[in-house]
Amino acid sequence: MKIQELYSLFLKSASVSIDSRTTQPGAIFFPLKGENSNGNEYIEKALESGARFAITDEKEREDRKRNIYYVEDSLTALQDLARYHRIKMDIPIISLTGSNGKTTTKELISAVLSKKYRLTATKGNLNNHIGVPLTLLTIKDKHELAIVEMGANHQKEIEFLCSIALPDFGYITNFGKAHLEGFGGVEGVIKGKSEMYRYLAANSKTAFVNCNDPKQMELTADLERITFGSCDEADFRFEFIENQHGKCPEIKYGKLSFQSSLIGAYNAPNVAAAIAFGLYFKVPQQKITEAVSEYDSGDNRSEIIQKDNLKIVLDAYNANPSSMEAALLNFERMEGSKTAVLGDMFELGETSQSEHQKIADLAAMLRIDQIFLIGEHFSQIKNSNSKITLFSDREIAKSYFEKNKISTQLLLLKGSRGMALEKLLPIF
Template sequence: MKIEQLHQLFLECQSACTDTRKIKIDDMFFALKGDNFNGNTYAEQAIQNGAKYCIVDETEFNTSTQTILVNDVLETLQALATFHRIFLNIPIIALTGSNGKTTTKELINAVLSQKYITTATVGNLNNHIGVPLTLLSMTKNTEIGIVEMGANHQKEIEFLCSIAKPDYGYITNFGKAHLEGFGSVEGVIKGKTELYNFLIENNKTIFVNGNDVIQMEKSKHANTFSFGNNANFNIKIEFIEAQPNVKVRYNNLIIESHLIGEYNFNNIAAAVCIGHYFKVEDSSIKTAIEAYIPNNNRSQVLTKGSNKIILDAYNANPTSMQAALLNFEKLNDTNKIAFLGDMFELGQDAEVEHQNIINLIENLNFQAVLIGENFNKTTINSNKVSIFKNFDAFKNEFDTSKLTNHTLLIKGSRGMAMERILEML
């Protein structure tokens, strides 16, 4: 079946789905394969659950008028997403970077939603499957699409751009993330700037943080719209303070966010800049950012009993960990403890990067509890640091009943699931 014909069938459906447990009536089910599953075997169940059509790539499962046999389900999903994106012909903003992608995406979506009907990546569905699903979630009513792109190897962003064909792009930053796949920070920069390369080659527009030297250098041959804290850029956005939450000044407006940490300034500024570019009213930009409440373990501020908790446990890498710790140091609170879990996907740099975090902590003014095999291999020279080999050891040996009237930072890579500490308080 040609992609044009498949797209006509897709337009009869409510949405695309790859999980029979989440199917809605009249969805199109894509029978993807993984290391431990074969979606083809769920085709019949998908139909029973309400799917209008099922896309399969094994002949034995092409058993009804509702199943459609293709050569490769994943490739078909990606090709259909690109066809649908071209069919809709709406502005697509692509977003990548080492840290802050999802928060920035949510802020941009909040701002643009003040004026437009937007569709944005849900959660962090930002890979070779998530990006197509995001594109296919866009409808004829969508006026602007916002697509988050993640990567841990070279050429991944390039491939995602070939699917989404963005008109605009923004890179949050370049940091020590996914070093195992990228090889080095230089590899990270090369991989992330694949977004810039696509936009430059296609004469599209890049949003640039004018305070970021790397962004300025890598986008110098592009159509750009920049923001920064002085008048040299298209739009001036100034950082005011980060205590207790980040405040910025824009066009004589003071915007008071619910986000903690000076590192969130650029995330807010990018949303302001993009809102300004798309002619969202200043007052609406302020309203959107001030109404945004962080969630899903990202920069959340919680209270449990007498303790204040900064829950930033969705993920971690050396760059984001350092930023979180330096922000934690600046808090005026007393009785501060940082609970940190291992950082993953660092490859041969894992040992030195975890030791760097230890060295940083030993020069800061708070206690730290470190959990994980990587931290367990480090050397400590201070009694302000405690280390547990894994979470079970921590749970069995650490007495959380002593934590009263404390301010706690909780951060670690996703695989560490550091939010489990909340259950112990």
């Protein structure tokens, strides 16, 4: 099937679906294949749910009388369709990636820019080779901007996603110790994430750069770029006012002041990036202030939950060594007795045990009264510190906490998504 014919079907569809369980009436259904599933087997269910068209990459299933159309590969067709639609829509697209803070930053930028522009943005963290096309296919005639989050755990992924989204602006939050297994170490992370910069350079597009990050300034020296941060030479020069309560620093720009409800100094660059995008795109300054102050992350990211006399810092959306260290250092600065409950960090490959050991050693050194480490990797560290208690999994930890009430004023919960530490919340 030619892309023009597929695009014609898309334009007649109300939405795009890849899951027969959530297919809406009028949708075009793309059956994707997984390790243990074949979406082609659910075409009938999608049609029963009201799908107007279905794509298949199994020739024997084609039945144009029933609006089932054959393509060589459903995933490739979805990606090609997204790129074709992006070109047709021709609106500015902002893409962002990074080791930490991608989703928070994307949502902050979206909150700020939506004060002036009609836009669409990545939902949640649908940021891979499937999520990016689905995001692009939500662009409608009414939209003036699109914000596309890009995730990766291997080389060439960001390059591929850029070839689909064709971004006009790019931002990398940071380079950290995330997905070390797939990238092959920190240098691999830098190489993989900076594929976005290489795309921007090759296509004369613009990078937004945190000037307080020397590596990023070095990598973008020859790019067209907009800089922000506390550096004197920044295009948008900010002043960061620290506080003593673990909250995100206040950010000043001239006579303007911005205060986010997010926790942690580590969130300051995320907020600053959103402000910089707002200023660049000429969002009224009062509207930027409103967007920053109103933003609530939710989704177990950088939340403070008050339970009677206990303040819980819930940051269980994800974790890697870089974000774990930042969370611990910020937690130490908060006033009151402190208990940290930390879960395993995933996708660290051969460095996993050493990275878990480093985090345990760091936590032991900080002014944190009790430390509970949960998971297969944390339970194997070498430990002689009486502050630290080890559990091999969350259920064992849960049983312990149910029998032993933790006496503390402040509680940090942080771990990788697969650890789902938020499930411990009802116990405390």
